Amino acid sequence: MKFIDIFSGLGGFHVGLKNNGHECVFSCEINEDLRDLYEINHGIRPHDDIRTVSESDVPAHDILCAGFPCQPFSLAGKKKGAKCPESGRLIDHVVRIADYHKPQFVLLENVPNVLTIENGTFWDYVRNSFERIGYRIDYRVISPVDLGIPQNRKRVFILGTRSDINAESFKWPSASDEGIVRVSLEEVLDNTLDHKKLESKKSDILALWQELLNGLNIATLCSVSIVAPEFGATYPENFSKLSLRELKHYKGAYGQSLEHCHTWAELLALMPSYVQKGKQIPQWMLKSIRFSRNLYQANENFCDQWAKKLSKINNSWQILEWRGAHVKHVIKDHIVQFRASGIRILKADIAPSLIAMTPTQIPIIPSESRYVSKHEAAKLQYLHTLKKLPEKNNAAFKALGNAVNAKIIELIGKNLIPVSL
Template sequence: MKTATTEKGIRFIDLFAGLGGFHVGVSQLGHRCVFASELDEGLRDIYAKNFCLAPEGDIRRIDERLVPDHELICAGFPCQPFSRAGKKKGAKCPSSGRLVDEIFRIAEAKQPKYIMLENVPDVISIEEGKFWEYLVGGLARMGYEVDYKVYTPREFGIPKKRKRIFIVACKSGLQHFKWPAPEMGERSLRSIALKSNDQHNAISKEKEFALSCWQDFISQTSEFTSLPILASEFGATYPYNKKIKTVKEMSAYKGAFGVSLQDCKTWASVQEKLPKHSRNENGKASPRVAEAIQYSREIYNRHSVFLELWKNDLKGFPSSWTKFEWQGDREQANIWKHIIQFRASGIRIIKPDCAPSLIAMSTTQTPILGEERRYMSIKEAAALQSLDMLDFFPDNNSKAFKALGNAVNALIVKEIAKELIH
């Protein structure tokens, strides 16, 4: 089949368009987007501002006969049903698990030469591979040869690890196609940050003080662990591996930060003095939490003289600030040389050469660039998806990071499309 072209290359459509990662990557090769669809009204407005093309809404309501002719379908179909966060509901998910049928419907009507899809790698194994068979089988029945590969942005020089599966299909076969094997030096997250001239928001003095306290902890104890360190367990002695039956028995122990429980007369008063993570079962913890409790108490026993004074500064902190998880560089024992995240589960220290996953998050959960002592900006997060050239993003921090987390990486798209479209 001969590929039809326009003055600017082939025509493509962008389904489940989001912020337009496919649009950016493919159009950079000189090809022209002639149609887009996106369910989210806010993202439709932003897409229209960025690309001067107003997307249609719900793809299920689009008449495939009215979709303009095109040679390439691009679709980052919704990944939630296939991801771990989506509990792997797969094709059974009633809201979006079978939205690939909409891609099939348009492909059947318009017979484009090429198809490019993107999703999470779990799409292969969900439902023991049944959905993957359904997807590949559907494309094969329409005459497409199909191939796939899992990439991370890190392989393309971008400091981000999140794996994604890219699927390509071609009516005339894939003999011409070769998956890109980039040999690009990796950029550091700091180099991306320094390129950005966005407005930057400094962290609060309270957070800076909390991090300084934890830096003192590291400097004095040299304790590193991937398990959460629970400061509220420093000095605690209550049993965490069994459920105590009476208040009188529990009163012999110490609760959060070593506070005595001897004056407690009711379970309510006991629970007030226990760490939050141990309140539900009168002290008994889940196996994962119990492991962290045990390790935290061992740390306290090794450094009790220092920690007896140190822990006093943490007593007034929010509960999540008293939990600390090191995923950083063990050769660099300096918090401020890392990426930092204040999460509901605690403070997490992350290696400085790789960004955490971009997800919907409040302003306070946004990754912190330690050396800058400030939050990562939306534009910097966009650079991790090769979308920093866009002029418009959701102005709400949570919505912006959610959209960027769901976005397709434009650079990877460009490199694949360069090999696919002949």
């Protein structure tokens, strides 16, 4: 079948569908550098802006593919949905082209939040728009790890089937399908490839957190964070309705006394950053706050001595988000991400989702004191067969974070049965 590739990026749709023998006849990508790479990798020069494309200039096609921009719907983005003036309504241009050409299939990809943003009204808009022009809409939330690829990256894949086609002939791929090959993360990683070494400051902070884990000898850690500012803290979980005088009897971050505070500004400056705005502990942190305070009470002297060595400059480095092994708490045996919410420790067998919004969350292999390379990240997206990736590391990870997983597209495309003409 012939397909078009809108918001094409590095060409995840292109690679996946080409692997099934389909032919790309048109693409569109607004980023000039990615247009250059697309031409090098795929032999087609993309149009620059979907908003300036005339429907009649788009060649006839059987499959319309679009990974429409996800930032308005991502947890890491602005979450403005269709109200986002930059890109939220670019889906309208996909509908416009589909309405003109009536391809057999429309294949879309986005973050799962597209289903729920604005209380589901944007998803209703998308579904109704395609149903209005003659398509039946179905979708699945799929992560690469579901199909044997060692990356946690949930995305919603949306299939529009033209109403005159038997939609029941299509089956979504699943882990039980014949031919699904499971790949381990160990097979993906290759430290001989060009990669960035971990900065000494990050190595030092990981070593310091390991010192705490060794000293506390915690029996079990399960999806909880160790929040260092709570060591010695006694302030109420919600102090939004308490007076300044009432709070003077409590202790703030790291057990700092609040009794000499004369203004709210002075008091809040002694509080952890996550309570300064709302004057209460965020609901999602309560479990970890209580855990950390109990941990401190059982190990007060050790925690006090350890906290003296911890830099208080970077708020997120004062929180260890444990998502790793429940019993063996050795950081170097895991994967690490430095996130805005804290230092996240993850199990070593599955890579975290590649993120386009920021280059600071590139996964780290602590046992080798290095970051995951762009070539390894391309393997996780099944784009490692491309002739060329962006030269700069940040640009490469941004593009890979925005890319659709080519293997998932290949498996979906394998089950698209064309109508005989």
